[in-house]
Amino acid sequence: MKTRWRRLLIAFFFIFLLHSLFLLVKKESSDYTTFSEESLSIQKTSEFRIELIKRKKNKKNKSKPQLKENMVLEEDVKKDEDILSDDAINQKKSSQYEKSLTSYQVQVLRAIEKNKYYPSREKRRGHEGRVTVGFVINSNGIMSKLIILHQSSYENLDEAALESVRNAAPFKKFPKQIIENELVFNIHIDFIL
Numbered sequence: 264m265k266t267r268w269r270r271l272l273i274a275f276f277f278i279f280l281l282h283s284l285f286l287l288v289k290k291e292s293s294d295y296t297t298f299s300e301e302s303l304s305i306q307k308t309s310e311f312r313i314e315l316i317k318r319k320k321n322k323k324n325k326s327k328p329q330l331k332e333n334m335v336l337e338e339d340v341k342k343d344e345d346i347l348s349d350d351a352i353n354q355k356k357s358s359q360y361e362k363s364l365t366s367y368q369v370q371v372l373r374a375i376e377k378n379k380y381y382p383s384r385e386k387r388r389g390h391e392g393r394v395t396v397g398f399v400i401n402s403n404g405i406m407s408k409l410i411i412l413h414q415s416s417y418e419n420l421d422e423a424a425l426e427s428v429r430n431a432a433p434f435k436k437f438p439k440q441i442i443e444n445e446l447v448f449n450i451h452i453d454f455i456l
Contacts, residue, residue: 363440371400371434371448378430381454382419390417394424394452401445406432412449424452 392415399408409428414421437443 360440360442363438364446367435367438367441367446368448371431372450374431374434375427375450375452379427379452380423380430382423385417385419385423385454386456389456390420391455392416392420393454394421395449396424396428396452397447397449398428399445399447400434402437402441402443404432404434404436406434415454420454423454427452 393413394411394415395413397408397410397412398406400406406428409425411421411425415424437446
């Protein structure tokens, strides 16, 4: 009976320890939470409201210190507005970057699809498959490091996938919104009858 209680006590201790670690990890991970523009503006608004509450408490005191507080408060609000406008500009640039990147990726995929080569021998035999290829495109549109990441069941389809990408190159230059020197692509090329 004592060993059973001892085991239960040890089990309880380990469960308590695991829960404590879980809460500690959760607390640490919440310190790195990212905010969207909406939550950031709400946060700034709530700080502004806290300042207003402090100002109301000081209303009972002299009026001159209150003027200084109002000036400081207005400066803080202007700084917060500047920060928010900088964040909005950065978010707009980020949005433009995402659109440019997506548009460029679509252009690359369309060029490869347009130049896709399906070997007639494999068509006649009814061979189908998916080949995953990887390659790098630099900012001038030059393709390099073309490799097969995942083969199909047919060597001719694998070679045809590589040939399709080679025929599509060189690609267009990066739009000015894309700041990277090179982009890595991992794509599937499907051969379906």
